[in-house]
Amino acid sequence: MAEPIHDKIKRSLQAAEGLYHRLVLLVGQTGSGKTGILRDLADEFGTSVINVNLALSSELLELTAKQRSLRLPEILDQIAGKAQAPVVLDNIEILFDKDLKQDPLRLLQGISRNRAVVASWNGTITSERLLYAETGHPEYRSYESVDALIVGMDGTATINSAKK
Template sequence: MTGSIDDRLHHALAAAAGLYHRLVLLVGETGAGKTAVLRRIAVKRAVPLINLNLALSAQLLELTPKQRALRLARILEQTLDDARDQKPLLILDHLELLFDPRLRQDPLRLLQGLSRNRQVLASWNGCYQAGRLDYAAPGHPEYRRYDSVETLVVGMDGCATIDSDR
């Protein structure tokens, strides 16, 4: 796919609008510039860029570890409903909290669930190669590998799971 990363994301968001999970992941290693790209998209679309770690951490702080694991999905949904303010798109950055092993969550499935009733663009620290989506490095406590990804992916390296000619 040719064009700028912004163009690829706009195309992916348009393509995702008709899908069951309206999720687009911006995938790249830490320091690749994902936050700057998401800021530009947020400004162009006049929607907020939500720092998910910041939005969730205060609400989870007062809960026990067991309560955090049990209530995270509901708290996430409520937090984003409050932040959305009737905007058609949620842009999420800094998702590291979702990968905390103590929370016992499946971050990709959480994001897909959020994207059923609204469009979601989220950053993803990792890589996408040969149909596999990785988060973190093997051996890291937060490492995740997804061999089958049912969402649109745009990589900071230029890869994308959509065809620009459609």
């Protein structure tokens, strides 16, 4: 029987404890069930899922466009700092807003330096590339080398290769 995705995330969190960035990405397309898995995981750890879009947009509302770009990393770190470990993030689409001029993966890595973070990633992982959105879309991102542990909704996980 295949190992449930929930268990792969827990094993990835354990493996991430010794890494520079303690980041675990749950990668899947819209509607693939990422939110349900994150909720179950948060319940098990006695924490809650942070809706990044909602939390950040309310904090950024009063700021100018330039202030939003400059202060976003600090605000995201503060939001994560208020959460219990592991920090569970969902709905991270705001991080990809081109007007904010940010590298979403770098932001997530930054907040995972001092705490374990599990974040949903609305995209795909193919042939060692982490993708967000479709080619040509204004928010499209492609990462060749990712300093994070990845669990795919298709059951793949970077932790599997370390197990062998």
